[in-house]
Amino acid sequence: MTDDSALKYSPFSSHVDPSFWHKLSQIKLDIDKLDEKVHPVWGSYTNVNTVGLPSLHVDCTSYNSKFEELRYQLPAFGCQLNLNTLESYKSSDKTILLEKQGASLWADIANGSVLKNPALLSRFFLLTFGDLKKYTFYYWFAFLAPSTPNVQIIKPPALISTIFSSAQVESLQSEWSNIVDVYQRSYFIVKIQGDQAKIFPLSDIVSIFKAQCEEQWAEFYLAFADPCSSGDAPGWPLRNLLCVLAHYCPHVVGKKINVLSLRLVLKSHGQVNAADKSLLMSVQLLPHNETELKWVGWERNNRGKFGPRFVDVSGDMDPKKRAESAVHLNLKLMKWRLLPEMDLDTVQNTRCLLMGAGTLGCTVARLLMGWGVQHITFVDNGTVSFSNPVRQSLFTFEDCLSGGRPKAEAAAEALKLIFPGVITSGVTLNIPMPGHPVGDSMLKETQDAVATLEKLVEDHDVVFMLTDSRESRWLPTLLAGAKKKLAMNAALGFDTYLVMRHGVFCDDETPPDFNARSIPGRHLGCYFCNDVTAPGNSMADRTLDQQCTVTRPGVSAVAGALVVELMVSVLQHPSKGDAPAVLHKSTGKEDQESVGCLLGTVPHSIRGFLASWDQLTPATHRFSNCIACSEKVLKEYASRGFDFIRDVLNSAVYLEDLTGLTSLHKETENADVWEFSDSEEEENNSE
Numbered sequence: 001m002t003d004d005s006a007l008k009y010s011p012f013s014s015h016v017d018p019s020f021w022h023k024l025s026q027i028k029l030d031i032d033k034l035d036e037k038v039h040p041v042w043g044s045y046t047n048v049n050t051v052g053l054p055s056l057h058v059d060c061t062s063y064n065s066k067f068e069e070l071r072y073q074l075p076a077f078g079c080q081l082n083l084n085t086l087e088s089y090k091s092s093d094k095t096i097l098l099e100k101q102g103a104s105l106w107a108d109i110a111n112g113s114v115l116k117n118p119a120l121l122s123r124f125f126l127l128t129f130g131d132l133k134k135y136t137f138y139y140w141f142a143f144l145a146p147s148t149p150n151v152q153i154i155k156p157p158a159l160i161s162t163i164f165s166s167a168q169v170e171s172l173q174s175e176w177s178n179i180v181d182v183y184q185r186s187y188f189i190v191k192i193q194g195d196q197a198k199i200f201p202l203s204d205i206v207s208i209f210k211a212q213c214e215e216q217w218a219e220f221y222l223a224f225a226d227p228c229s230s231g232d233a234p235g236w237p238l239r240n241l242l243c244v245l246a247h248y249c250p251h252v253v254g255k256k257i258n259v260l261s262l263r264l265v266l267k268s269h270g271q272v273n274a275a276d277k278s279l280l281m282s283v284q285l286l287p288h289n290e291t292e293l294k295w296v297g298w299e300r301n302n303r304g305k306f307g308p309r310f311v312d313v314s315g316d317m318d319p320k321k322r323a324e325s326a327v328h329l330n331l332k333l334m335k336w337r338l339l340p341e342m343d344l345d346t347v348q349n350t351r352c353l354l355m356g357a358g359t360l361g362c363t364v365a366r367l368l369m370g371w372g373v374q375h376i377t378f379v380d381n382g383t384v385s386f387s388n389p390v391r392q393s394l395f396t397f398e399d400c401l402s403g404g405r406p407k408a409e410a411a412a413e414a415l416k417l418i419f420p421g422v423i424t425s426g427v428t429l430n431i432p433m434p435g436h437p438v439g440d441s442m443l444k445e446t447q448d449a450v451a452t453l454e455k456l457v458e459d460h461d462v463v464f465m466l467t468d469s470r471e472s473r474w475l476p477t478l479l480a481g482a483k484k485k486l487a488m489n490a491a492l493g494f495d496t497y498l499v500m501r502h503g504v505f506c507d508d509e510t511p512p513d514f515n516a517r518s519i520p521g522r523h524l525g526c527y528f529c530n531d532v533t534a535p536g537n538s539m540a541d542r543t544l545d546q547q548c549t550v551t552r553p554g555v556s557a558v559a560g561a562l563v564v565e566l567m568v569s570v571l572q573h574p575s576k577g578d579a580p581a582v583l584h585k586s587t588g589k590e591d592q593e594s595v596g597c598l599l600g601t602v603p604h605s606i607r608g609f610l611a612s613w614d615q616l617t618p619a620t621h622r623f624s625n626c627i628a629c630s631e632k633v634l635k636e637y638a639s640r641g642f643d644f645i646r647d648v649l650n651s652a653v654y655l656e657d658l659t660g661l662t663s664l665h666k667e668t669e670n671a672d673v674w675e676f677s678d679s680e681e682e683e684n685n686s687e
């Protein structure tokens with residue numbers, strides 16, 4: 001066979017939509033992780049109005065289980081392998097990879113799969129590596145085809161209009177357009193009878209070409225939808241079609257085979273006509289040995305060399321989308337090796353209400369975003385002062401000018417500048433506080449403030465107490481308990497801090513077991529459970545240093561980090577807010593497994609002391625006389641609502657009377673058992 005008579009094919013050229021790389025990134029992060037999996041993917045090509053080299057297209061729909069049908073698009077079946085490192089990508093044996101994929105294609109040919117689903121014949125392989133931090137990708141397509149059988153041209157390609165009548169061409173076009181199953185449109189058999197063209201499925205290839213005499217199949221055409229619309233060279237899919245014919249009808253080797261290359265031209269109003277571009281030709285298959293099949297098909301790169309291509313899609317992505325993907329990158333990498341069972345969706349969808357937008361509020365907000373939390377609301381009544389920006393990370397000097405911007409609003413706006421995808425807002429509000437009486441002139445304003453807080457607590461999942469006074473935490477604590485929300489508390493001293501979670505109460509509470517090794521979350525105490533007095537006005541009659549929270553600069557960062565980590569640990573525990581807290585630490589594996597989660601144990605409170613670098617994790621039961629979360633207080637609020645809150649604001653002793661603390665004080669004052677004699681103390685010590 002001379003070079004002039006050898007049939008040449010027009011190869012595919014790849015076209016990758018940027019959405020394919022976005023989908024690949026998502027699959028790598030969320031599904032594959034460290035696995036180097038081979039994924040089945042769909043590609044598409046068309047035999048309508050193609051320009052230049054025929055193109056095989058992949059996009060985000062390529063990963064669908066079924067081919068995404070679009071008008072004039074034909075399916076191609078492929079496999080994609082994404083490697084973990086650039087080094088493994090470069091060192092992978094491309095010949096072995098191609099032979100392995102070729103063996104898979106040959107199996108589909110030999111077992112008849114391609115006869116039932118001809119789309120399997122249009123086979124490709126895609127080898128990729130992606131740098132998900134930079135959004136750059138290396139990729140290399142292989143459009144699989146056997147190196148044999150060799151094919152000789154008997155009758156050169158000619159336009160269909162020079163052989164078929166216009167009626168036959170129109171009939172052919174009509175018949176092909178009426179093929180309902182898109183998987184059957186790529187490869188088929190055509191028979192011309194008078195002015196009519198009849199199309200047979202590829203599965204009829206054996207019955208049609210079973211005769212030994214070529215004159216008996218002379219009126220049949222082995223046909224395919226040709227992705228190449230120009231020149232005399234048929235498109236690449238013909239190679240595999242001829243291979244199928246040689247395998248199932250070996251007696252045709254050396255005989256004349258008519259081939260129809262169906263090329264369509266899109267005309268006005270979406271109508272197509274096959275006459276302008278379709279080709280007819282006659283070819284002859286030369287003898288070959290199927291046991292010595294070799295596979296070809298690696299695509300040449302932009303330099304015309306056999307090698308991968310490189311693409312940088314960072315410029316094609318919306319910066320906000322890139323930020324969103326990057327924000328979650330570190331979190332998703334945790335799931336690869338360290339925490340495969342981490343429930344990131346629960347954390348991400350948790351709505352957090354921050355009571356206070358100061359030093360603690362700014363720190364907590366930044367760390368919540370680091371965990372992927374997307375919904376953060378600030379509540380604060382202050383404005384940004386010149387002393388704030390150096391300690392409060394969401395504010396700048398500009399926020400201090402002209403009297404200072406409202407802290408809650410400035411903090412929310414700063415979060416948007418850091419990550420535009422966060423859902424955040426700031427509410428400027430005075431929190432009503434016990435010991436701060438409400439006169440008639442302030443009654444309506446206070447009632448509105450309470451209603452606003454009630455709605456905010458109702459609309460969020462976690463309430464953070466981050467204000468700078470004890471009494472400002474009372475109402476949020478009450479509301480969180482009443483509405484069964486998870487409450488997180490962080491409080492600072494000069495070189496000390498307290499971080500704790502409040503109990504999340506349920507309606508069918510069982511009595512607490514005071515002898516147990518741990519306390520269920522529903523029985524844990526709140527910030528006020530260790531107090532025996534109601535909160536009062538802590539700002540009255542105090543000097544400047546007593547009115548401000550004077551702390552070592554690092555204390556707020558430590559406490560802010562711990563309170564966020566504690567919240568995440570609670571959310572990752574199977575029991576969520578009812579996660580038990582250890583009363584007595586144990587190194588036993590059984591104890592750890594019974595109270596821990598995938599992030600470790602979930603303490604009730606954390607008390608830290610920078611002076612001695614110590615940290616304790618005590619746990620305490622809910623106090624039956626608590627002025628914020630006891631059953632008496634919650635029932636009184638449930639029945640009286642704002643009237644109850646107004647009485648608390650106007651009289652600090654009201655809570656003590658209601659909860660029984662007043663009686664408890666009198667009992668302790670009259671008791672004579674609180675002081676021991678020296679002998680009694682020695683006796684107790686000796687025990």
